[in-house]
Amino acid sequence: MIEIKECSKTFGEIRAVNNISLDIGDREVFGLVGSNGAGKSTLLRMAAGIIQPDKGEIQIDGEIVYENETAKSHLFYISDDSYFPANYTPADLFRFYKCYYPSFQMQRFTKLMKQFHLDQTRKINTFSKGMKKQLLVILGVSAGTKYLLCDETFDGLDPVMRQAVKSLFASEIMNREFTPVIASHNLRELEDICDHVGLLHQGGILLSRDLEDMKFHIHKVQCVLTDKEKEKELEKELEVLKVQRQGSLLLITARGTRTEIMERVNSKSPLFSEVIPLTLEEIFISETEVAGYEIKNLFF
Numbered sequence: 001m002i003e004i005k006e007c008s009k010t011f012g013e014i015r016a017v018n019n020i021s022l023d024i025g026d027r028e029v030f031g032l033v034g035s036n037g038a039g040k041s042t043l044l045r046m047a048a049g050i051i052q053p054d055k056g057e058i059q060i061d062g063e064i065v066y067e068n069e070t071a072k073s074h075l076f077y078i079s080d081d082s083y084f085p086a087n088y089t090p091a092d093l094f095r096f097y098k099c100y101y102p103s104f105q106m107q108r109f110t111k112l113m114k115q116f117h118l119d120q121t122r123k124i125n126t127f128s129k130g131m132k133k134q135l136l137v138i139l140g141v142s143a144g145t146k147y148l149l150c151d152e153t154f155d156g157l158d159p160v161m162r163q164a165v166k167s168l169f170a171s172e173i174m175n176r177e178f179t180p181v182i183a184s185h186n187l188r189e190l191e192d193i194c195d196h197v198g199l200l201h202q203g204g205i206l207l208s209r210d211l212e213d214m215k216f217h218i219h220k221v222q223c224v225l226t227d228k229e230k231e232k233e234l235e236k237e238l239e240v241l242k243v244q245r246q247g248s249l250l251l252i253t254a255r256g257t258r259t260e261i262m263e264r265v266n267s268k269s270p271l272f273s274e275v276i277p278l279t280l281e282e283i284f285i286s287e288t289e290v291a292g293y294e295i296k297n298l299f300f
Helices: 040-047 090-100 106-115 129-142 159-175 211-216 228-237 258-266 280-290
Strands: 002-011 014-024 030-034 055-060 075-078 147-151 179-184 196-201 204-210 218-224 239-246 249-255 272-276
Touching: 002 040, 014 040, 014 055, 014 196, 014 204, 030 040, 040 055, 040 075, 040 147, 040 179, 075 129, 090 106, 090 129, 106 129, 129 147, 129 159, 159 179, 196 211, 196 280, 204 211, 211 218, 211 280, 218 258, 218 280, 228 249, 228 258, 258 272
Parallel strands: 030 179, 030 196, 075 147, 147 179
Antiparallel strands: 002 014, 002 055, 196 204, 218 249, 218 272, 239 249
16 A cells, blocks of 8 residues: 655745645555646655655555665656656666566566567667657566556557556456556546546645545436426535536536435426436536636646
């Protein structure tokens, strides 16, 4: 488990991370989402032991990660702007990481390079952005670490490669102790892979919840009622997060199970009613608006 305990980090006058506490469980895909500048990269670098929190601490399996080689040996960090030495090939990079990860799996690396159609002998500086991202994922998986920290890993990948990487992560989780932590500003990229999601905004953590539990306990319903009085009654009876009106159509986003919400709606004898599936983006927007944050245009 990765335990982040009341961590803060400031760069000059900028508070990048503000008193964040977060637990990342084993063998789950954890999505760290938020707008650009929300503090995701800083938090990942602290979790990787690259920079030290000004306040608080981060532990990996009970050990503080900063300046701790044993703790760091359990993780592989993929930066959003990784540096590649001049004229290096993937084979050169493999030999470099082999020095730091003695259990690096050469056969696994070779097999994945072939599956992703990447040439081990080609200079990395001739790779496209997406190819470099694929190479880093392959290195991270082949290192055999328990934790893989990914900063904007899907950025630059085409839809086929995004799905390939997601399938690779799922396969690793099924076959060994493996926990990927994926930071992204794009909720749609994470919706079909994450088990748990944490939302960062302005350096703080707004929400950290199991994705399936979140979807089970919040729904959007649209209905047409016979009069305004019934609409007011329904809004009082439900735990409403958001109300919209489109002519005679009433749209309500509310907390509760599908059964609970529909029982309340049907008790008002609607002329029409149905539940609309909510995306992860819509769930977070609804939750954060309740918390007082206007973030409608933060996710793209």
